[in-house]
Every structure is written in structure tokens, then in C-alpha cells.
Amino acid sequence: xxxxxxxxxxxxxxxxxxxxxxxxxxxxxxxxxxxxxxxxxxxxxxxxxxxxxxxxxxxxxxxxxxxxxxxxxxxxxxxxxxxxxxxxxxxxxxxxxxxxxxxxxxxxxxxxxxxxxxxxxxxxxxxxxxxxxxxxxxxxxxxxxxxxxxxxxxxxxxxxxxxxxxxxxxxxxxxxxxxxxxxxxxxxxxxxxxxxxxxxxxxxxxxxxxxxxxxxxxxxxxxxxxxxxxxxxxxxxxxxxxxxxxxxxxxxxxxxxxxxxxxxxxxxxxxxxxxxxxxxxxxxxxxxxxxxxxxxxxxxxxxxxxxxxxxxxxxxxxxxxxxxxxxxxxxxxxxxxxxxxxxxxxxxxxxxxxxxxxxxxxxxxxxxxxxxxxxx
Ligand SMILES: Nc1ncnc2c1ncn2[C@@H]1O[C@H](COP(=O)(O)OP(=O)(O)OP(=O)(O)O)[C@@H](O)[C@H]1O
Ligand SMILES: [Mg+2]
Numbered sequence: 001x002x003x004x005x006x007x008x009x010x011x012x013x014x015x016x017x018x019x020x021x022x023x024x025x026x027x028x029x030x031x032x033x034x035x036x037x038x039x040x041x042x043x044x045x046x047x048x049x050x051x052x053x054x055x056x057x058x059x060x061x062x063x064x065x066x067x068x069x070x071x072x073x074x075x076x077x078x079x080x081x082x083x084x085x086x087x088x089x090x091x092x093x094x095x096x097x098x099x100x101x102x103x104x105x106x107x108x109x110x111x112x113x114x115x116x117x118x119x120x121x122x123x124x125x126x127x128x129x130x131x132x133x134x135x136x137x138x139x140x141x142x143x144x145x146x147x148x149x150x151x152x153x154x155x156x157x158x159x160x161x162x163x164x165x166x167x168x169x170x171x172x173x174x175x176x177x178x179x180x181x182x183x184x185x186x187x188x189x190x191x192x193x194x195x196x197x198x199x200x201x202x203x204x205x206x207x208x209x210x211x212x213x214x215x216x217x218x219x220x221x222x223x224x225x226x227x228x229x230x231x232x233x234x235x236x237x238x239x240x241x242x243x244x245x246x247x248x249x250x251x252x253x254x255x256x257x258x259x260x261x262x263x264x265x266x267x268x269x270x271x272x273x274x275x276x277x278x279x280x281x282x283x284x285x286x287x288x289x290x291x292x293x294x295x296x297x298x299x300x301x302x303x304x305x306x307x308x309x310x311x312x313x314x315x316x317x318x319x320x321x322x323x324x325x326x327x328x329x330x331x332x333x334x335x336x337x338x339x340x341x342x343x344x345x346x347x348x349x350x351x352x353x354x355x356x357x358x359x360x361x362x363x364x365x366x367x368x369x370x371x372x373x374x375x376x
Contacts, residue, residue, distance in 0.1 A: 002267035007257050010047045011054075017225040018048050021216065025278065027050040029155045029187030030200045034180060036209075036221065037191040039199050039218035040356045041363055042258035043181065043192050048218065049157050052189075061153040061187075062088045074132045075107050075123045077167050081139035082109070082120050087145055090152060093119060101144075104135050119274045133175060136168075136376065140179040147185035154186045162197040163344040173201075173208035181212060188213075195355055196348055219357065223250045226260050240276040248279050252286050254365040257357045262289065264365075290370040300352060309375070310334060315353070315360060316371035323360065330354035 028035045029052065039045050044320060046067075053063045064084040071077045082104045086096035096119055097111045108124040126132075145336040147154040158164075158254050180188060190209070192198025201209050227246040234241055249267070253259035266285040271277050275316055290297075303307065314323060314332040321328055323344075324337045344360060354363045361367035 002265055002268045003236070004157070004261045004268060005262040006265060009050050010044075010261075011051060011263075015047055015051055016229050017053070017221045018044065019044045020159070021048060021218065022051055022055070024216070025189065026055045026059075027055060029189060030061065030153055032153065032183070032185050033189050034188045035190070036198070036202050036213060036215040037189060037218060038195060038202075038215060038303050039193065039195050040195055040256075040361075043218050043220065044257045045193060045218060046159055049159060049189060053155070053157060056153070056155050056187075061155050062150070063155040063157065064088055065157045065159065068158060068160045068167065071163070071167060073126075074129065074136070074168045074172065075126055076170075077164075078104055078132055079107060079109060079121050079123050080087065080164070081136060083119060085139055085142045085146075086157065088143065088229055106131050106135065132166075133171070136175055137175060137179060140176060143186040144183040147183075155189070156186060157189040157191070159191045160193060162192040162194045162201065165197065165201070170208070171208035177208040177212065177326070179311075194351070205303075217357075220255045221257055223247060223255060226250050226255075226257075230260075230264055233264070234268075234277065238275055239268075239271065241278075245277055245282065247280055249284050251329055252282050254361070256365055259365045285367075286369055287373070290366050290373060293366055293370065294374075297356075297364075297367050297374075299368070300350075301375060307334065307339060308343045309346055311340065311347065312352070312362075312371050315362065315375045316368045317376060321359075 003014075025035065025048070034173070037045055037049065044100055050065065064087050064139070066080050068077075071080050079100075082100040084100050085103065089099070090305055091099055093113060100121065101109060104123075104319050106125065106127040107260050109149045110122040110124055112120045116251065135235070143154040151182070164176070173176060180186075192201070199351055201207050202208060202212070202215055227243070227250060229244045230249060249263055250260055253263045262345075263285055266289055267277055267281060270285055271281060304312070311334060314321060314328055314334070323340055329337065329340065334343070344353060348355075352367070353360050355361075362371075
């Protein structure tokens with residue numbers, strides 16, 4: 001069976017490196033700190049947080065995880081907090097329903113059971129904002145009450161936390177800060193993937209979450225860890241390859257965990273019969289992946305104005321380029337650095353481009369490859 005996993009949380013043998021990050025997250029959260037974890041898309045944030053959650057649970061902590069990509073309004077956010085509070089107490093279905101209803105009755109919550117046995121919760125009313133905020137305030141206070149009552153650490157993990165701004169704006173951010181900062185016995189992790197947004201949330205003095213706790217910028221996993229992991233798995237599958245080819249796999253995927261696993265998965269299937277992987281195969285696999293995603297990229301591309309297309313051509317041709325330099329502006333007819341800046345911020349807001357440690361890059365690494373191959 002193909003051992004390479006992408007697009008799902010990885011654990012156990014598939015979870016590599018991240019030892020120092022894991023240790024420090026576990027320690028900070030056990031100590032009741034409020035921590036921020038920031039990285040571009042697909043670097044392995046969720047896997048790291050869930051690995052930390054497992055360790056914390058093993059130490060006796062109550063841990064809940066909330067993914068804010070799933071909540072699209074303050075009402076849904078309140079419901080998600082209600083569900084999390086019931087989870088902290090490990091309540092069964094009937095008890096959880098009663099418990100959650102007490103907190104959010106004004107939302108007319110609808111309960112059902114998912115196929116995996118977990119509770120699903122919808123809301124059927126939009127009470128005045130003030131009432132919803134009151135529910136949220138009560139629910140946010142709950143983890144601290146529980147931690148004190150049960151004399152054990154409680155940990156709350158918010159994934160995709162940048163979404164909070166769209167959910168409830170500044171008033172919600174302020175409310176959260178006011179309640180959370182007083183909670184000595186509850187550890188909070190706030191994780192964000194839209195780097196520009198989340199960085200602004202924690203680094204601007206005027207924003208509610210400024211200075212609340214340590215910030216970790218998650219980096220790529222060093223190539224040698226991935227080379228070892230690839231070697232071990234391709235070995236098990238009886239493949240032939242050179243060390244250089246493994247390094248080439250990593251670099252051809254921008255050294256980003258998700259894309260490395262994606263490419264390795266593709267190569268495993270592509271060479272299942274022949275069982276030999278060369279640099280040429282790596283290039284072929286990258287081409288195949290980019291080609292497979294053509295409908296998606298083409299649709300994005302066709303809807304862009306010419307200036308943004310030219311900027312993408314420039315970024316694809318030369319990632320990490322000095323995009324504000326005169327040479328770049330001349331080569332890609334960007335007219336002025338102000339136009340580069342404006343186009344960049346539009347592409348960031350469309351989630352096509354993001355900023356990583358090296359500069360501006362494609363949010364979807366394969367799209368950069370596709371633009372280079374098809375649009376220049
Ligand atoms: N520690 C790791 N070891 C091996 N592979 C990893 C690791 N972390 C992440 N990956 C790879 O990256 C993929 C994405 O991981 P994960 O969902 O944890 O990242 P993320 O940063 O939360 O992504 P997103 O931005 O999409 O939410 C995994 O499916 C896996 O292929
Ligand atoms: Mg994630």
C-alpha cells in the first residue's frame with residue numbers, strides 16, 4: 001500500500017521531526033500559557049497541534065480542538081464553543097445535549113449524531129448580537145471553571161484562528177482577550193495559516209491579541225529528515241533510487257511537507273511496476289500533478305486581470321525574486337513598485353499568493369509549477 005499521506009493529519013510513524021516544537025508547545029500549554037503558532041498553508045500545523053493534544057491528554061489534561069474554518073458566523077462559533085465545553089467534560093450524547101442547551105438555548109440548537117458517533121450541532125435562530133456575545137462570554141469562562149473544579153489542566157486549541165476576524169470582528173476579538181487573559185489554569189493555542197492576517201493580529205499594538213503570549217513561526221522540515229523518511233518507505237517498497245534523487249524530490253516540492261508527500265505518493269504509483277525512481281521520473285511526476293490540476297488553475301488564471309497575471313509569471317519564473325526591483329518591474333511590465341504592491345495584496349486576498357520566510361510564493365505550490373509550464 002502506498003505509505004505516503006497528504007491532505008490528512010499525519011501521526012505516529014508518518015509524523016517526522018518537530019520534536020523541539022512539540023516539546024515546547026506541550027510545556028507551554030501545560031503551564032496555562034496562551035501561544036500562537038503561525039505558518040503558511042500545509043506546513044504541518046494541524047498535525048503538530050494534534051500530536052501535542054495527544055501528549056497532553058496522556059498527561060491527564062482535558063483538551064479540545066476547534067477548527068474555525070468550520071464556523072461561519074458568531075452563532076456557529078457559540079455553538080462550537082458549547083460543543084467543546086461538553087467535550088471537555090466527556091459527556092455522553094443525552095447529557096451533552098442538555099448541557100449545551102443550557103448555554104445556548106437562544107440559538108435553538110439542533111442535535112444529531114454523526115456516523116462516527118460524535119455529536120453534530122446546528123443552529124436555527126439569530127438572536128440579537130448582544131445575546132450571542134453573552135453566550136460566548138459564558139462559554140469562554142467555562143474551561144477555567146472546569147480546570148479549577150477538576151484540578152487538572154484544560155487546553156483549548158483554535159485552528160485557523162485568523163478566521164475569527166471574519167466571524168465576529170474586533171468586538172469578538174476583544175471579548176475573547178478579556179476573558180481568556182485572566183485564565184491562569186487554561187492553556188490556549190491559536191494557530192493561523194493566512195500568515196499576513198494572523199501576523200497582523202499578534203504584532204499590531206492596536207489589535208486585541210497583541211502581546212498575549214509566545215509566537216512560534218513553524219518552518220519547513222529540514223530536508224535530511226524527509227530524505228530519511230522517503231528512503232525508509234521506498235526501501236520497504238523495494239524501490240531503487242539514489243540519495244540525490246531523494247533530495248530532488250524534496251526540492252521539487254518546494255521543501256513543503258504536504259507537497260513532498262504528494263510527490264512521493266505520485267512516484268510510488270507511477271513506478272509501482274518498474275520500482276526504479278530517477279530524477280527524470282521526479283520531473284514527470286511533477287508535470288503530471290500540475291496537469292491534473294489544470295481545470296482549477298485555469299479557472300483562477302482566466303479570472304485575473306493582466307497585471308496580476310504578469311506578476312504571477314514573474315513569481316513563477318523566479319521565486320524569491322526581488323519583485324520590487326527595477327529589473328523585475330521592467331521585465332514583467334509592472335510599471336511601478338506601487339503597482340506590484342497593489343497586485344500582491346489583491347493576490348494575497350484571493351489566497352493565490354502568500355508570504356513565507358523566503359518571500360512571496362504561490363499558496364498552492366503546484367500552481368506555480370503550472371504557471372511556469374503553461375503561461376510563460
Ligand atoms: N511532521 C510531519 N511529518 C511528515 N509529513 C508531514 C508532517 N507535517 C505535515 N506533513 C504533511 O503535510 C500534510 C499537511 O499537514 P497538516 O494538515 O498538518 O498541515 P497544515 O499546516 O495544518 O495544513 P493546512 O494549511 O492545509 O491546514 C500532511 O498530510 C502530510 O502529508
Ligand atoms: Mg491545518
